Amino acid sequence: MDYNERKEKLTIYLAPMQGLTDAFFRSVIHSCSFANSFDIAVSPFISITHGDLSVAHKKIKDVSVITDSLPVIPQIMGNEPKEFIDLANLLFDYGYTHVNWNLGCPIPKVAKKHHGSGLLHYPDEVNSILSKVIPNIKPCLSIKMRTGYSQTEYMPLIEIFNQYPLESITIHPRLGIQMYEGRIDYEAPRIIAQTSVHKIIYNGDIYTFDDYLFVQNLYPNINNFMIGRGAIANPLVATEIKSSSKLPYDTAKTWYYEYVDKLLSKIEALNKPEQSKINKSKEYFRYIAQHLKLQPENVQNVLQCNNLHDVQCMIKEIVLKHF
Ligand SMILES: Cc1cc2nc3c(=O)[nH]c(=O)nc-3n(C[C@H](O)[C@H](O)[C@H](O)COP(=O)(O)O)c2cc1C
Numbered sequence: 486m487d488y489n490e491r492k493e494k495l496t497i498y499l500a501p502m503q504g505l506t507d508a509f510f511r512s513v514i515h516s517c518s519f520a521n522s523f524d525i526a527v528s529p530f531i532s533i534t535h536g537d538l539s540v541a542h543k544k545i546k547d548v549s550v551i552t553d554s555l556p557v558i559p560q561i562m563g564n565e566p567k568e569f570i571d572l573a574n575l576l577f578d579y580g581y582t583h584v585n586w587n588l589g590c591p592i593p594k595v596a597k598k599h600h601g602s603g604l605l606h607y608p609d610e611v612n613s614i615l616s617k618v619i620p621n622i623k624p625c626l627s628i629k630m631r632t633g634y635s636q637t638e639y640m641p642l643i644e645i646f647n648q649y650p651l652e653s654i655t656i657h658p659r660l661g662i663q664m665y666e667g668r669i670d671y672e673a674p675r676i677i678a679q680t681s682v683h684k685i686i687y688n689g690d691i692y693t694f695d696d697y698l699f700v701q702n703l704y705p706n707i708n709n710f711m712i713g714r715g716a717i718a719n720p721l722v723a724t725e726i727k728s729s730s731k732l733p734y735d736t737a738k739t740w741y742y743e744y745v746d747k748l749l750s751k752i753e754a755l756n757k758p759e760q761s762k763i764n765k766s767k768e769y770f771r772y773i774a775q776h777l778k779l780q781p782e783n784v785q786n787v788l789q790c791n792n793l794h795d796v797q798c799m800i801k802e803i804v805l806k807h808f
Pocket residue numbers: 500501502503505528529530560587589590629657665688689690691711712713714715
């Protein structure tokens with residue numbers, strides 16, 4: 486595939502991050518000058534064990550209103566075929582023609598119950614769930630997974646996935662026990678891309694345009710990239726990927742400030758108690774601080790402050806000073 490052909494097909498996904506890249510964050514991104522850089526988002530997971538479908542609206546609150554902003558693929562987590570089918574079909578009735586299955590969540594409490602990455606140990610169980618779910622759901626299905634709990638645990642799963650009409654497979658090449666840190670197994674996506682009949686989406690540690698160039702060179706046949714923490718720390722990375730070049734410093738600084746300003750204004754406008762708005766501002770700030778490579782004392786000043794107005798002013802000042 487030549488360079489131009491590859492660029493045309495390039496798709497950037499906003500990764501699901503519970504409590505972070507939800508409808509609120511998607512609306513922030515949509516309101517910024519660089520709104521069109523992300524093509525599509527996968528929602529943070531909706532667990533099939535979060536109450537029954539009689540409280541459907543509450544359960545799927547994050548995706549219950551389809552907006553004209555970023556298209557969204559709702560993500561489902563669970564292992565009960567009947568509940569999975571009911572939820573997937575309910576989401577279809579809400580207008581979603583595609584749902585994603587979470588086979589990546591590494592939280593031990595979750596994994597222990599054979600949910601998320603916990604299912605990667607059990608290919609027969611995965612096969613059995615797919616054989617019941619696929620013929621009975623109206624939307625198409627994609628999968629988001631890790632590599633497993635031991636180095637090659639993903640291999641039998643890829644063979645199983647090949648037997649089903651999946652829309653795509655997103656691979657975050659870390660083991661369950663690594664959570665989100667430590668060495669990435671860069672060989673796994675290459676093997677999966679060679680073995681799988683499905684579209685592959687690479688996900689992991691893309692924070693900068695250079696990070697993207699690194700993985701792009703590793704995988705000449707992958708044209709789909711999903712960005713999570715990097716999208717909060719530096720959403721302009723998607724713009725740079727799409728334009729195949731770094732933004733000029735002045736444009737980057739203006740747009741980054743616009744992003745932080747809109748993020749904080751929208752937090753301030755939320756109909757929530759002050760303390761929860763302070764916590765939310767600080768939660769996003771941790772990612773911003775990482776991108777700006779702030780000194781610990783700058784980070785501590787913000788984290789120790791307990792007044793919404795002061796926290797937000799400090800964050801904006803820091804961005805202007807340290808970008
Ligand atoms: C706080 C947090 C929440 C997450 N929530 C989800 C989730 O709901 N569903 C999911 O599939 N992955 C979830 N992830 C994993 C991310 O989607 C992504 O796979 C991971 O962060 C690696 O990509 P990145 O290096 O681009 O951040 C979460 C990660 C973090 C750090």
